[in-house]
Amino acid sequence: MSISEKTSPLFPKVTLIGLGLMGSSLCHAMRRKGIAGHISGHDHNPETREKAFELKLVDDVFENPTNAIKEADLIILCVPVGGCGEIVEDIKYAMKPGAILTDVGSVKSQVITDILPHLPEDVHFIPGHPVAGTEYSGPEAGFAELYDGRWCILTPLENTDPGAIAKLTTFWQSCGSSVEIMSAEHHDKVLAITSHIPHLIAYNIVGTASELEHDTLSEVIKFSAGGFRDFTRIASSDPVMWRDIFLNNKEAVLEMLGRFSEDLSALQRAIRRNDGQQLFDHFARTRAIRQSIIEAGQETDVPDFGRPHKSE
Amino acid sequence: MSISEKTSPLFPKVTLIGLGLMGSSLCHAMRRKGIAGHISGHDHNPETREKAFELKLVDDVFENPTNAIKEADLIILCVPVGGCGEIVEDIKYAMKPGAILTDVGSVKSQVITDILPHLPEDVHFIPGHPVAGTEYSGPEAGFAELYDGRWCILTPLENTDPGAIAKLTTFWQSCGSSVEIMSAEHHDKVLAITSHIPHLIAYNIVGTASELEHDTLSEVIKFSAGGFRDFTRIASSDPVMWRDIFLNNKEAVLEMLGRFSEDLSALQRAIRRNDGQQLFDHFARTRAIRQSIIEAGQETDVPDFGRPHKSE
Numbered sequence: 001m002s003i004s005e006k007t008s009p010l011f012p013k014v015t016l017i018g019l020g021l022m023g024s025s026l027c028h029a030m031r032r033k034g035i036a037g038h039i040s041g042h043d044h045n046p047e048t049r050e051k052a053f054e055l056k057l058v059d060d061v062f063e064n065p066t067n068a069i070k071e072a073d074l075i076i077l078c079v080p081v082g083g084c085g086e087i088v089e090d091i092k093y094a095m096k097p098g099a100i101l102t103d104v105g106s107v108k109s110q111v112i113t114d115i116l117p118h119l120p121e122d123v124h125f126i127p128g129h130p131v132a133g134t135e136y137s138g139p140e141a142g143f144a145e146l147y148d149g150r151w152c153i154l155t156p157l158e159n160t161d162p163g164a165i166a167k168l169t170t171f172w173q174s175c176g177s178s179v180e181i182m183s184a185e186h187h188d189k190v191l192a193i194t195s196h197i198p199h200l201i202a203y204n205i206v207g208t209a210s211e212l213e214h215d216t217l218s219e220v221i222k223f224s225a226g227g228f229r230d231f232t233r234i235a236s237s238d239p240v241m242w243r244d245i246f247l248n249n250k251e252a253v254l255e256m257l258g259r260f261s262e263d264l265s266a267l268q269r270a271i272r273r274n275d276g277q278q279l280f281d282h283f284a285r286t287r288a289i290r291q292s293i294i295e296a297g298q299e300t301d302v303p304d305f306g307r308p309h310k311s312e
Numbered sequence: 313m314s315i316s317e318k319t320s321p322l323f324p325k326v327t328l329i330g331l332g333l334m335g336s337s338l339c340h341a342m343r344r345k346g347i348a349g350h351i352s353g354h355d356h357n358p359e360t361r362e363k364a365f366e367l368k369l370v371d372d373v374f375e376n377p378t379n380a381i382k383e384a385d386l387i388i389l390c391v392p393v394g395g396c397g398e399i400v401e402d403i404k405y406a407m408k409p410g411a412i413l414t415d416v417g418s419v420k421s422q423v424i425t426d427i428l429p430h431l432p433e434d435v436h437f438i439p440g441h442p443v444a445g446t447e448y449s450g451p452e453a454g455f456a457e458l459y460d461g462r463w464c465i466l467t468p469l470e471n472t473d474p475g476a477i478a479k480l481t482t483f484w485q486s487c488g489s490s491v492e493i494m495s496a497e498h499h500d501k502v503l504a505i506t507s508h509i510p511h512l513i514a515y516n517i518v519g520t521a522s523e524l525e526h527d528t529l530s531e532v533i534k535f536s537a538g539g540f541r542d543f544t545r546i547a548s549s550d551p552v553m554w555r556d557i558f559l560n561n562k563e564a565v566l567e568m569l570g571r572f573s574e575d576l577s578a579l580q581r582a583i584r585r586n587d588g589q590q591l592f593d594h595f596a597r598t599r600a601i602r603q604s605i606i607e608a609g610q611e612t613d614v615p616d617f618g619r620p621h622k623s624e
Contacts, residue, residue: 082588106538131535134615135602141615149620151535180534190531193521195538200579201513202539206598208568208575209505219502221604222492223443223463226418226507227514229611230542236602239595246583246591256520257580261573263520267512268569271558276394279558283551286518290447290548292533299541303446303453305617308461 010171011073012037017065017087018078019043019052020238021134022104024142026076027057029175032144042068043139052139066094074171077103082244085114097122100164104130106191106241108155108184110248124164127184129153129191130177137238148176149297155184192252197260199242200253202234322483323385324349329377329399330390331355331364332550333445334416336454338388339369341487344456354380355451364451378406386483389415394556397426409434412476416442418503418553420467420496422560436476439496441465441503442489449550460488461609467496504564509572511554512565514546 014036016023023041030036041058042065043049049061062068069075069091077084084103095101101123105111108127119125132150134141152172156165169179182190209220209228220228246253270278294301326348328335335353342348353370354377355361361373374380381387381403389396396415407413413435417423420439431437444462446453464484468477481491494502521532521540532540558565582590606613 131538133538136615143615150537153535190528190535191538193517193524193528194532194535194540198517198539198543201517201576203595203598204576204579205505205509205513205572206601207594208572210597210601211571211575212505216502216505220506221601221608222610223465223502223506224605224608224610225443225462226445226503227510227546228506229605230546231510232598232602232605233611233617234539234542235595235598237595239592239599242595243588243591247586247588250583250586253583254580257576257583259523260517260520261576263523264513264516264569264573267516268566271562271565274559274562276555276559279555280551282519283515283547283549283554285522286515286544286547287551289518289522289533290544293536293541293544296533296536298534298536299545300619303448303455305545305619307612307617 009037010035010167010174013040013072014038014074014076015040015042015069015072016058016076016078017042017068017091019048019057019061019139020078021137021141021146022130023076023078024052024055024057024139025132025144025146026078026104026142026175027052028142028144029147033174035171035174036074040068040072048139055139057139057142065091069094069096069099071096073099074168075099075101077101077105079103080238080241080244081105081107081111081248084111085118088115089118092118092120095120095123098124100124100126100168102126102128102154102168104128106195106245107249108153108187112155112157112184124161125157126160126165126168127155127157128168128172129155129187130172130175131191131195132177133237135233135236145176147172150177151180152177153180153182153187155182155187188249188252189256192249192256196245196249196253197256199234199237200246200257201260202231203242205231206235321349322347322479322486325352325384326350326386326388327352327354327381327384328370328388328390329354329380329403331360331369331373331451332390333449333453333458334442335388335390336364336367336369336451337444337456337458338390338416338454338487339364340454340456341459345486347483347486348386352380352384360451367451369451369454377403381406381408381411383408385411386480387411387413389413389417391415392550392553392556393417393419393423393560396423397430400427401430404430404432407432407435410436412436412438412480414438414440414466414480416440418507418557419561420499424467424469424496436473437469438472438477438480439467439469440480440484441467441499442484442487443503443507444489445549447545447548457488459484462489463492464489465492465494465499467494467499500561500564501568504561504568508557508561508565509568511546511549512558512569513572514543515554517543518547
């Protein structure tokens, strides 16, 4: 009896809509701890479906999302945020009463606006965002440890069933994450500065570099170790996902971008006017924030991320 | 006889002016391969001098740079670029005829302008820039492998003795680096985009974040894993070094910053006008550059730099 209790999964059936980096990593994380009795999947891309099945990430996989979510106790949307509303419209009549519906998108307010009109009354919708990722995409990029030691932010609407929130919290904790609850509006503002603007800037500078004359560009690649290569990592993230993030968190992104540009103009002016003191004061101030992040356990303090410095 | 030949050092005496990350790493790298018969050091900071001696990075250390460089065959300036001219003015009468003078600064044209008026005719001045570093500073931050597998750019003036260039090339190769020769002007342009602008932008966004209200700032730190923390690493580099770089590579930095800002305005406009196609096209284009950098051997292709994802 105690063995059967121990091994009974948190959710008898979990369905993943979208089997890229986030979805496939969830498959690995669920299998690691026996969180799901059965994992079903859907992806719009036939090759991704085949690969996910071949890798045994899912127990079964469906071309039609409606078939994938049948009898599912937990449905997780792992698609670019612009696609969430449409998916829920597609599956709305097939969701099991009492099921929990969540997502992993980096924007929350717009996703709520898109999903709410299609949401059946008897489904618990709890928007979510695990703050984790790598620069790689696709079902082969997933790994069980992606969510370990990371934050997952849930932004439940008012009147959401506390039992459903507690169960989804346990789910993410079992996947290795710590859970934080906040409003969708607040989430979108914080993520605009921690994630969206850094990605936009990285995409931008790599774009600027890519338009230099050919000879200079090859040297930019050759000597990228001076700082540029860190930006290229960020700027190699999935383009569809990021297009959707910027279009769906427009207000917060444009607001933070305004502040960024004002501050950059001030630094630019200090350089032009040889104001070394202003530059020094700014550069000294930003150093302390790094230490706070390491202390908060969100970063390794190994120099240069422990990149190999040895010759081949 | 053959043993003595094998072990005879490339330079009987090397002097390092500045014993921070770059200088102390050179000490380790030289000791690893027996490149220097004797290593002498100077730093303007008494604590750094003491620490460098205590760590046996140097064989002797002097408060006065003039005493440190006596009889030195190779003198390496490892100080912020703004200090190079003054140092050479200080030591100009004490340099040994035939000695090689070089530096490790990230700006070359201005350093040449600053040093040339003080340069004795019988000293071989070869400006240099090893494209390597970490976010840490000081004599304890140094390690032998810092220069392994990295590029070192030399920007010799016309009429520099080819023998001296060859000898300095051998020196950097023995420290683990590959050597590239180019003009100072070209160097400053390439480094503006690969290193100086990325640092300025990173300092800027971390500064923008640091001015958010207190509650939001603590959440920015907490959820920094979304991209922001990579910028904080870059923005925790030495403030004096970076102040000097921007003031001394003003022209190239302002030129590249102009291009960056124009491109950022175009992306901002695309977001405001919901132009998803333009965003997608831009984001897809920048992805390829990452691959080129990995292929060029300048980066690891481990996801997320192989940062630990495991829970504590």
